[in-house]
Amino acid sequence: MFYRESGEYKTDYKRDMTLYALPISRFSVGLMVLLFFVAAPLLLGEYQLTLLSLVAIAVVGALGLNILVGYAGQLSIGHAAFMSVGAYTAANLVTKLDMPFLLTLPAGGLMAAAIGLVVGIPSLRIKGIYLAIATLAAQFIIEWIINHSPSISGGVQASIEIDRPTILGWKLDQAVELYMFLVTIAAIAIVCTQNLIRSRIGRAFIAIRDQDIAAEIIGISVFKYKLYAFGISSFYAGVTGVLYTYYLGIASYEQFTLVVSIDYLAMIIIGGLGSILGSVLGAFFITLLPIGIRLFMENVGSLFLEPEALASIISQMRLIVFGSLIIIFLIMEPEGLNRLWINIRNYFRVWPFSY
Amino acid sequence: MLDVSNGGGESDAILSVRSVAKSFGGVQAVKEVSLDVERGSIFSIIGPNGAGKTSLVNMISGFYKADQGSITFDGTELIGKRPSQIAEQGIARTFQNIALFHGLTVLDNLMLGRHVRMKSGILSSILYWGAAQKEEVEHRKRAEEIIDFLRITDLRRMTTGELAYGLQKRVELGRALALDPTLLLLDEPMAGMNQEEKEDMVRYVLDVNAEFGTTIVLIEHDMGVVMDISDHIVVLDQGEKIADGTPDVVKADPAVIRAYLGASHLQD
Ligand SMILES: Nc1ncnc2c1ncn2[C@@H]1O[C@H](COP(=O)(O)OP(=O)(O)OP(=O)(O)O)[C@@H](O)[C@H]1O
Ligand SMILES: [Mg+2]
Numbered sequence: 322m323f324y325r326e327s328g329e330y331k332t333d334y335k336r337d338m339t340l341y342a343l344p345i346s347r348f349s350v351g352l353m354v355l356l357f358f359v360a361a362p363l364l365l366g367e368y369q370l371t372l373l374s375l376v377a378i379a380v381v382g383a384l385g386l387n388i389l390v391g392y393a394g395q396l397s398i399g400h401a402a403f404m405s406v407g408a409y410t411a412a413n414l415v416t417k418l419d420m421p422f423l424l425t426l427p428a429g430g431l432m433a434a435a436i437g438l439v440v441g442i443p444s445l446r447i448k449g450i451y452l453a454i455a456t457l458a459a460q461f462i463i464e465w466i467i468n469h470s471p472s473i474s475g476g477v478q479a480s481i482e483i484d485r486p487t488i489l490g491w492k493l494d495q496a497v498e499l500y501m502f503l504v505t506i507a508a509i510a511i512v513c514t515q516n517l518i519r520s521r522i523g524r525a526f527i528a529i530r531d532q533d534i535a536a537e538i539i540g541i542s543v544f545k546y547k548l549y550a551f552g553i554s555s556f557y558a559g560v561t562g563v564l565y566t567y568y569l570g571i572a573s574y575e576q577f578t579l580v581v582s583i584d585y586l587a588m589i590i591i592g593g594l595g596s597i598l599g600s601v602l603g604a605f606f607i608t609l610l611p612i613g614i615r616l617f618m619e620n621v622g623s624l625f626l627e628p629e630a631l632a633s634i635i636s637q638m639r640l641i642v643f644g645s646l647i648i649i650f651l652i653m654e655p656e657g658l659n660r661l662w663i664n665i666r667n668y669f670r671v672w673p674f675s676y
Numbered sequence: 677m678l679d680v681s682n683g684g685g686e687s688d689a690i691l692s693v694r695s696v697a698k699s700f701g702g703v704q705a706v707k708e709v710s711l712d713v714e715r716g717s718i719f720s721i722i723g724p725n726g727a728g729k730t731s732l733v734n735m736i737s738g739f740y741k742a743d744q745g746s747i748t749f750d751g752t753e754l755i756g757k758r759p760s761q762i763a764e765q766g767i768a769r770t771f772q773n774i775a776l777f778h779g780l781t782v783l784d785n786l787m788l789g790r791h792v793r794m795k796s797g798i799l800s801s802i803l804y805w806g807a808a809q810k811e812e813v814e815h816r817k818r819a820e821e822i823i824d825f826l827r828i829t830d831l832r833r834m835t836t837g838e839l840a841y842g843l844q845k846r847v848e849l850g851r852a853l854a855l856d857p858t859l860l861l862l863d864e865p866m867a868g869m870n871q872e873e874k875e876d877m878v879r880y881v882l883d884v885n886a887e888f889g890t891t892i893v894l895i896e897h898d899m900g901v902v903m904d905i906s907d908h909i910v911v912l913d914q915g916e917k918i919a920d921g922t923p924d925v926v927k928a929d930p931a932v933i934r935a936y937l938g939a940s941h942l943q944d
Contacts, residue, residue, distance in 0.1 A: 334816045335809070516804035520812060521787075521796045528777050528788050535775035538737055539851065540763030540792035549798060595779070 340515055357504050362497050370500040372609065377503040378564045379604035381510045383588040384597065385557020390586070391595035392518060393550035394530025395444055399456035400558050400585045402463035403440075405577035406433040407559025409473050412481035412572035422486035422567065429563035430556040436463070437555020444547040460579055467574050480573035483566060503564060510557065514597055517553070526550055527595070587643060591650050593659025602658040610646075611639045690715040690891050691736070691859060696745035698731050705731040707915040708745070713859075713893060713908075718885055720894045720902045723912035724935060729895045730772055732912070733861050736893070737769050738762040749859065764792045768857035770848045772864045772895075778837035782828060782847050785836055786819040789854025819854055826850050826880060842873040849880060853888075860884065861893045866901065874898070878905060903927060911935065 361373060386400045407429030414420040414428055440459040444452055467474050475481040485494045486502070493499045517523045525546045528536040537543045566572040584607055592603020618626075618635050626634065654660055689712035698706040706728040713719045721729045734740040736747055738759035747754040754762055768789070777785055794815055800808040823832050826846055831839065836847055845865055852860055862881065866874045878901055884890050896902050902909065902923070909926045911919040913935040919926050926932055 334820070335813045338809075338812060338816065340804075513802045517798075517802050520801040520804060520808060521791065521794050522798055522801045524780070524784055524788050525791060527779055527784075528791075531777040531779045532775050534739065535771065535777070536788075537759040538739060538763060538769060538775075539789055539855065540760045541788075542758070542760045553798065 338519075340512070340519075354508075357508075358501070361504075362501060367496040370496045372612065374496070374500045374503045374568060376605050376608045377500070377507040378561055378568060379585075379588065379608045380507040380601050381557055381564065382561035382585055383592065383600040383604040384510050384514045385554045385561065386585045387589045387592075387595065387597070387600045388514065388517070388526070388557065389550050389554035391589055391593075391599075392523060392530060393526040393547065393554075395441075395547060395550055396449060396453040397456040397551075397554070398453050398579070398582050398586060399440065399458075399460035399463070400554075401577040401579065401581035402460040403433040403437055403555040403558035404562030404565065404581070405463060405467055405572075405574055406436050406555075407562030408566040408572040408577065409467055409481070409562075409574075410559070411563040411566055412475070412483050413473065415483045416475070416481055422488055426560060426563050430559040433559025433562065434552045434556040437551045437558070438548055440555075441548045441551025444551065445544045457579075460582055464574055464578065474574065475572075478573075480571050480575075482571045485570065486567045499568065503568070506560075506564065510560075511597060511601065514600075518597065522546075522549065530595075587647050589657075590647055591657055593657030594655075596657065596659035598662065599657050599659030602662070606658065607643075610642065614638050614642060688715045689713060690750055691893070692746075692748045693732075693736070694746045694748075696732070696735060696742045696747060698728075698735060698740055698743050704915050706735070706742075706912075709912070709915075709917045710745075711910050711917065711920060713891060716885070716889055716891055717907040718881070718892045718894060718905055720896060720906040720909045721912060722896065722899070722902055722909060723918075726914075727912040728915040729912055730863055733769065733863055733893065733895060736762075737767060737861060760792075763855065766855070766858040767861065768852035768855040768859075769861035770845070770852050770863060770865055772867070774841075774844045774848055776836040776844055776848055776851070778835060781833050781835055782839075782850070783816075783819060783823070783832040785847060785851050786822055786854045787815060789851035790815045790819060790856075792855060818856070822850050822853050825853075825883075842869050845869065845873075845877070846880070849877075853884065853890075856888075857890060859891045859893065863895045864897065865894070866896060866898060874901065881905065 357373075362370065365373070382400065382404065386397065389395050389397055410432040411425035411429040414425045420428070440456060443455045447455060468479050485492060485499070487493070488502070491498075493502050518526075525536065525541045526549075528539070528541055529543055529546055529550075533543050536546075562572075562577065565576055569576065588603030588607045589600055590603075591606055592601070593599020615635050618631060618638060622631050622634065650657055691713040693709060693711045695708045695710055696706060697704070697708050709728075709732060721732065723729055731740060735742045736749075736754065738754065738757055738761070742755050745755070749762075749765055749767060752765060754765070757765075777788060780788070794811055796808040796811055800806070804812075820832075823829055826849065828843065828846060828850065831843065831847070836844055839847065845868075849862070849865060852862075865881070866877045869877065881892060881894065882905060885892050894902070894906070904923075906923055909919070909921065909923055910917055911926060911929070911932050913931075918931045918935055919929040921929070
């Protein structure tokens with residue numbers, strides 16, 4: 322958020338090391354809380370809240386992928402597969418064991434983490450694009466296994482329907498209730514990630530990303546930490562999958578295909594690799610982009626296109642805009658929306674002086 | 677300057693290298709080298725380019741696995757251990773080509789240097805509560821002490837990529853010191869520095885040795901510096917040890933003079 326450090330002096334390290342050390346950052350955090358926890362539920366309609374709920378879920382998934390790719394530097398294009406593991410774990414626990422939401426949520430995360438650890442094993446030997454291919458293989462293998470095991474996928478449709486979540490007897494069946502819950506989870510995920518990144522484990526991730534040999538030499542067991550990154554990232558993905566499942570009322574592998582993995586990569590690339598704010602911005606951007614495109618095309622495109630042609634173009638537009646944006650960001654602003662934001666912030670930080 | 681003498685009877689070797697060898701394909705980088713580094717001393721390894729100095733240090737820090745021989749540190753065999761396990765023993769190093777974590781600040785680079793001294797696991801890190809927070813604060817104190825020691829206080833919030841070369845070398849020393857090492861391996865810490873930076877670095881090396889009692893293994897091409905500050909010198913040439921002794925002994929050794937003249941590497 323907007324920082325002005327001047328006039329703030331820290332007297333001890335503990336204070337200096339708190340998450341929101343400056344009054345201005347505490348202020349902006351307060352503002353965000355007010356915006357998303359008070360203003361949004363009061364002012365927004367059901368449709369908008371449903372959209373924001375989707376964004377909140379995507380925030381969790383994007384944070385998870387950014388831990389692995391942005392912070393630990395291990396490229397993965399199998400993120401959605403771990404979501405499906407979480408989704409089907411929860412759906413099965415609900416339908417077979419009648420487990421409550423508060424248990425299925427971590428259970429889905431843990432199961433995905435376990436699978437993530439296994440998928441992370443090749444990272445001992447292979448790096449970069451080769452590792453990415455290995456995760457791509459995992460994406461297809463996991464998809465295939467779920468699809469071909471009726472005991473997991475629940476039969477021919479390979480989908481399991483479940484009821485809206487209930488927390489300690491309180492059923493979240495209103496859009497606003499679900500929204501409040503999901504935005505809380507997203508907030509928790511953000512704080513947890515911030516803590517992780519600023520502490521010993523997160524620093525080790527960044528060290529591995531920047532200089533894996535030096536990291537090993539200063540005492541970081543690189544392989545162990547790569548596995549940690551896979552495990553933690555997959556845990557977030559698993560939780561994301563569980564949340565999608567409750568949100569949609571159904572666990573379906575079609576929600577977790579390769580395209581979704583790419584969507585999430587797009588979120589963190591456009592948002593900003595190795596940035597928490599970037600993960601959030603990216604989740605907003607990519608989740609709301611299709612809706613933006615549709616609104617735009619319906620209002621502007623309808624001026625010169627037939628309705629049928631319009632419908633087919635809208636679905637294509639998404640891919641085109643998407644692909645172009647990824648390329649533009651990779652070339653022009655590799656650090657994503659987060660960097661744009663920092664540039665704006667730095668401008669105002671010293672405003673009205675230009676340097 | 678220093679009075680850690682090396683002449684007396686029984687030696688107290690903290691590091692013993694015995695008949696260690698390493699080859700890469702056809703190139704024999706290190707041939708059957710043995711040496712003893714006395715506890716608390718400044719021990720220099722010199723030799724012309726390609727003599728095998730870095731390879732030897734790489735074997736000590738576990739980055740290369742020796743083809744044969746043994747390397748014991750305080751009685752523990754190091755060969756076969758992973759680099760991270762060797763770091764845990766209290767051995768830190770710097771690199772001939774700077775290997776800092778450029779995405780991080782000076783402070784975080786130093787905190788990473790303390791990685792093996794810290795314990796927090798995933799869960800406590802994520803919660804950042806109680807023990808994890810206490811640990812961060814405690815270790816931050818030590819990192820700040822080193823920052824003061826190296827006089828880089830105003831750089832602590834800068835990412836290391838932004839720093840000038842000489843300062844990067846200093847921060848890298850800081851990261852190694854952050855481990856609180858008992859043995860510090862320095863691979864050409866003064867290379868590419870101007871005279872003033874060199875003098876500073878020499879000062880730090882001497883202070884580390886004197887104040888913290890850290891044993892130092894130094895690779896350095898500047899003969900003036902090496903002869904001045906070393907307690908003991910080993911000379912390598914084409915992978916072989918050709919001399920081993922105090923600066924005065926090594927300086928007068930005909931084999932050394934020959935090797936250096938042959939490589940036209942003699943510096944006043
Ligand atoms: N990883 C490697 N792969 C192949 N050859 C290597 C490798 N590391 C070192 N060598 C070779 O081993 C020999 C010794 O190299 P080393 O880097 O140890 O020399 P050095 O004494 O440190 O030289 P300098 O003063 O130039 O740093 C050289 O011939 C070098 O080419
Ligand atoms: Mg070398």
